[in-house]
Amino acid sequence: MLRIRLSTDLLTGLLFLALGGFAIIYGWNYPVGSAVRMGPGYYPLLVSCGLALLGTILIIRSFFLPGETIGTIALRPLLFVLIGTLVFGLLVERTGFVLASIVLVFAARLADRDFRFTEVALLAALLIALIAGLFWLGLSLPLKPFVF
């Protein structure tokens, strides 16, 4: 658990400003063209300027109106869930969906404190059977159970 006391407005503003600024800089070389013949850069430039402007407004406003703070960040679920899905993505083609699913289910259950090994193992087995039956055999999605 991580507690952040910054206001949500300030952080959202910074995020909008950063994203808009990045889009302006990264898209700097896209031809802008004119209103009649718009280049590929015209529309993104318009939108990213708007985003940067909104970000600035939010940042300035946050100094006058503090608003709500971000509060606690659930670090443990955040880390384990994302590790689980990322590793699933990396493994599903290389080792097949069986191993990838086992890793995902275990990682996901570690996100919660109440971890019981047999229960998680049973859950993984059940889900793999479901995926094999429904998605692999039933709907013939191009999944491979194992890759050697």
Added chain:
Amino acid sequence: MEFLDNLGLGMSVALAPVNLLYGFLGVVLGTIIGVLPGLGPVATISILLPVTFTLQPQAAMIMLAGIYYGAQYGGSTTAILVNLPGESSSVVTCIDGYQMARQGKAGLALATAALASFLAGTIATFVIAFAAPALAEFALEFGPADYFSLMIFGLVAAVILAHGSVIKAIGMILTGILLGTIGIDANSSVPRYTFHIPQFGDGIDFAVIAMGVFGIGETIANLGRGAEAREYIKNYKGLWPSPKDLASIVAPALRGTALGSALGILPGGGPVLSSFSAYALEKKIAREPDRFGRGAIEGVAGPEAANNAAAQTAFIPLLTLGLPSSPVMALMIGALMMHGLHAGPQLVREQPDLFWGLVASMWIGNLMLVILNLPLVGIWAKMLTVPYRLLYPSILLICCIGVYSIHNDTLDVVIASVFGLVGYVLHRLQCEPAPMLLGFILGPLIEEHLRRALLISHGDPMIFVDRPISLTFLLLAGALVLLLCAPMIRSTRERVFVEEES
């Protein structure tokens, strides 16, 4: 007579055994995900999208639509029995539905929700059948400038109807539009924001973002909230309401239906807003507003009718203008596109069996849902005993398999994970993800129509004011902005959302 012929055609399509079967599958699945908190229609439809490719387009649309409105029925069961919204649109049903259940009237609350939803579903089906073909005829006149102004109006409406800060909602829309520009520009073949990743050339798939934000991101947010002990109501006898109860349901259900049908058409409106507004309306016109929050039957009938009506009328802008008003509708466009069909004004005329089949299937689906949700409510209630610690790994795994199956590309799973992180960050920043997804869908369309309109007018922006249809939409958008600035509306808007949550 033409109308009856069309309905007859629709019935013959909807009653074909295959379509009946997929319609049934859709509403069962919809009820299941509606009952289960943490799994919503966006993630479910995204997962099933690759699967529908093998089906006939009618069967595919009938099933996917069934999931969406079926979820509105299922969500109320959880709200009433566990005081937990199964769907975000059943948040307000928790207030009075759960109170009724605690007073031993759970059966009556469940019946009220199901019957009000059925009444709303029946009326909304007729609203679509009457309004959509006329609107499609009218929409054939639309030029690029008109579409542009219509979408601007839609986005303004989405901002106003979004929950919480207006500036954040506009920012989320712009963020979505920016994400939508990723890919090779169709007019100039210049790759934009592709970061030299070949798969980004075609842009990011909408379903991948939707599953990341709504599947993975929501799961993290739910886990962060921690487990709460909930009192679970097991006694739901007395499902059949007395004539006196029935009489007290009809008026609020009709009001909810009217409100939901209207709000469902607006972008960003949809079931959630409709149910909130219907609750606020019922409370306002009640003779004894004090009863609300203590088990008022109107507080269940109104919102439940409204969310079901809205879930169905949301199909009107999709089928007539080709404009999705919500993330779910955007997925429907994706489903149509997989079969080479384009949502838009031509659809009603060129695919009458698809259009009328879908409309007829909605009424049949609603009938199935009443049966599924009243006599069989025990089955769904059992499902609620499955603890979340077993549920969420299943949701994550099915999401990941679904994301991977869209293009059989592992990069999509990585992108979905990134959007899972984005979804959680937005949750903590109190930014609604729905406007971002709406911007993502409408962004490329807006650019396309803006370019075309200005090309036709030789760069003269007056084209948006000179065309009467376009001018009307811009004036409407302007009126909405003025409304937003009016302090009275602003405080009402905040009250509608804040009051019910505290």
